[in-house]
Amino acid sequence: WHRWIYDDYYRAYLIPLEKYGLVIPHDLVEESWKQIWEKGYVHEVAQFFATGWLANYWRIDGMTDDDFEWFEYKYPGWYDKYGKWWENYNRLATPNGHNPIVFEDVDYVYPHRCWTCMVPCLVREDMVIQEVDGQWRTYCHEVCRWTDAEAFRPTYQGRETPNMGKLVGHREWETLYHGWNWADVVTDMSFVRDDGKTLIA
Ligand SMILES: [Zn+2]
Structure with a gap:
């Protein structure tokens, strides 16, 4: 490492x-x-x-x-x-x-997802939250919070940022499939083989 x-x-x-x-x-x-x-x-x-x-x-x-x-x-x-x-x-x-x-x-305890890097917030002591664009978001680390809440804004340090990435929409897997039936989730992910079995069981 x-x-x-x-x-x-x-x-x-x-x-x-x-x-x-x-x-x-x-x-x-x-x-x-x-x-x-x-x-x-x-x-x-x-x-x-x-x-x-x-x-x-x-x-x-x-x-x-x-x-x-x-x-x-x-x-x-x-x-x-x-x-x-x-x-x-x-x-x-x-x-x-x-x-x-x-x-x-x-x-x-199933972890929250990091809004910025989309990896779970696995180190509890490093997790931070902030309300951004009217939505409470979780971040795996202060630097990921900074990226979304400060750097990836329409202006950064007084300059327009038209080419900056936008961290918006349905970003996390858990939100995308919230409320779905599990069988539909597996089908939607294309994890069902031609013989009708799933890839792991
Ligand atoms: Zn992160």
């Missing part, structure tokens, strides 16, 4: 842009390292996508004892925080009259 953020992303991509006159927010690179590594973002992402397997076309396998040991060895303290949930994931992996894990009580 360190090499990816500091060498690949920062040194090879961001820093060379400086000579073209772009202002590089150096402190944000450190901040992204903190969120991804120190605040457990990588583990939260894995849990989130495993939670939502029924809305995907793939499903992460359950963990073996070796996997549990590997995670605890690589990330000390991992088991205390995520182990029980992954044990439940294993327990619920085999159909036995229960619901998919997202609908079972396994001490997991």
Whole structure:
């Protein structure tokens, strides 16, 4: 992770842009390292996508004892925080009259979606909210709030921004399918095969 953020992303991509006159927010690179590594973002992402397997076309396998040991060895303290949930994931992996894990009580709170980057707000302490264009929006981080609420406005720092992207409309998956029947959602996403079966079950 360190090499990816500091060498690949920062040194090879961001820093060379400086000579073209772009202002590089150096402190944000450190901040992204903190969120991804120190605040457990990588583990939260894995849990989130495993939670939502029924809305995907793939499903992460359950963990073996070796996997549990590997995670605890690589990330000390991992088991205390995520182990029980992954044990439940294993327990619920085999159909036995229960619901998919997202609908079972396994001490997991489904996260809000970030209005700007559209990734879930997985690090609770970093999540911020703001009312923009008459709508309360959630953001995964202060920088995503800034992007929508300050930078991507019709004017920024006194200048018109006609070419700036517009973060509007039905942006999040959860809003797009709010109130839909689940069978219709799966059909709409084209996750039904020609033989009438879904891609994962
Ligand atoms: Zn975001």
